[in-house]
Amino acid sequence: MANTSNTSKAQSSRSSQSSQKESGESTSSDKRDSDTADRRPGAMEVLRRARAQFAELTGMTPESVTSFEQTEDGWALEVEVLELERVPDTMSLIAGYQVELDPDGELTGYRRVRRYERGRADAHRRGGP
Structure with missing residues (x-):
């Protein structure tokens, strides 16, 4: 019953x-x-989570976030990390990584897009060939 x-x-x-x-x-x-x-994460929450997830996956701590934007598929950012420490510091190797996240802020992929010595500036081209 x-x-x-x-x-x-x-x-x-x-x-x-x-x-x-x-x-x-x-x-x-x-x-x-x-x-x-x-409830979607805000920009600051996405940045914090992205940095933490990237560090956990790669073992490298991001020194800075150089670009950040919301996309149709989620979020995209570029982070710079110290890849190889040298003496003097200006000879250390820095790498820029493009990082992609889903709309909830979960890391879905990353790839290195550039690598350079800390003391080097990007080459700028002016209007001509």
Whole structure:
């Protein structure tokens, strides 16, 4: 008999939730689901998480974030890391990595896009050949 009683309660609960959804009322579980779906991390949270995830994956701590933008697929940023420490410091090797994250801020991929000595500046070309 206990099973029959529990089954009746479960069916009545389901029909109550169903009628609430049809009437536009929401249940507490519906609110939790929509709050989670609406809650996306902000820019600072994404940056912090990206730096931590990148460091955990590569073993290199980002020294700076040189670009950061929201994309259709999530987030994209470029970080610079110390790859090889040398003396003097201006001879140390720095690398720039492009890092991609999903909309929730989870790292989905990274790749090294440049490598240079700390003391070197990028070459700039002026209007001509």
